[in-house]
Amino acid sequence: MIKVKNAFFVKSASKMEETTPEGMSEVAFIGRSNVGKSSIINALTNKKGLAKSSSTPGKTRLINFFQIILDKDGESYHAQLVDLPGFGYAKVSHSLKAEWQKNLTDYIKKRVSIRVFVHLVDSRHPFLEIDQAVHTYLSEIVRPDQTILRIFTKLDKLKQSEISLIKKNYPDAILVSSSSKKGVDKALDAIFLTLFGAES
Template sequence: MKIVDATFLQSAQSIADSPDPNVAEVAFLGRSNVGKSSLLNTLTNRKGLAKSSSTPGKTQLINYFNIKFKTSNEEMPYLFARFVDLPGFGYAKVSKGLKKDWNRNLTNYLEQRPCLQIFVHLIDSRHPSLDIDKNVDEFLSSIKRGDQIIIHAFTKTDKLKQNDLAKLKREYPNGIFISNLKKKGMDSLQNAITEHLFGNQVF
């Protein structure tokens, strides 16, 4: 199974102006500058799909993308999902009022979106133990429904020495280790997503 099409659907400020929750969604979240946009572009093989900003914290909208998967099942040749690019967290240079609204809208989406199936928590492999990421993990674990999973994807692994990467893999045996530069880990991430979304329909 592979992604054969990915298109931008719409941006939203909150779940109130989000698209109908009629397709399974995969939310990508992480600290600002963790490489989220680059990962989405590499994963979908669409260079300009997700827009990265030179100013961390600038993206404040929830961005929705329609994703089309090609299977080898003749009876069900295509399957569909929606990737959701969430604003980066942990960047201080926004107004307090904006940050309050921003955080509330993100929390409402994560807690209340009925079609949300997967949280992909992106973590900078060079800084895997920051308090902010631990807090996000605790929050996701506290709200996660039985039909949802959390995937930990460690980005920028090409910047690690081999012994540091080996240590990280020992510490996080269930993690997925990503290098956008070398396009490593993308198959593992896609397989983890499709296995949970589609289960036995994946051929």
């Protein structure tokens, strides 16, 4: 059984030069604005206000680092969760958007510490072209020591037929609800297994 012993905010960075030192294994959360990145980080860490969510899509403009300490059978494991700026929606100038995009791309491609990419998809819109493009992009740049986990959020909003459709098209899909906590333990187990190679 994996338990979260502690989780805390480390820092925000607007560019690669401001990020935390390389070394600790990282889980990078990427997804469209309003997909629920902050909510899923809060649910996984069991800390309600750890990652700040906003009602304004696209408001997260920084790369936010959180450290998490996990316990399995009395042994502690350390990792870093990284909340990346959402893509789409943001009402900003083209030049600013281009700058965000460059910083985001730099981090995704150059950051050595990333072990897991968690691609979050809104389960109510599982087949959007932008999500397919992001998954293809990640698949093209992923290193042998990295893994992509596709996690579908907002499970509580779905009917059973919609859940079945997602599972049919994405057999390895992990479906979660931040509000009901359904699927959160499974998602945490999958992340832990990928990072540390041990099952709960």
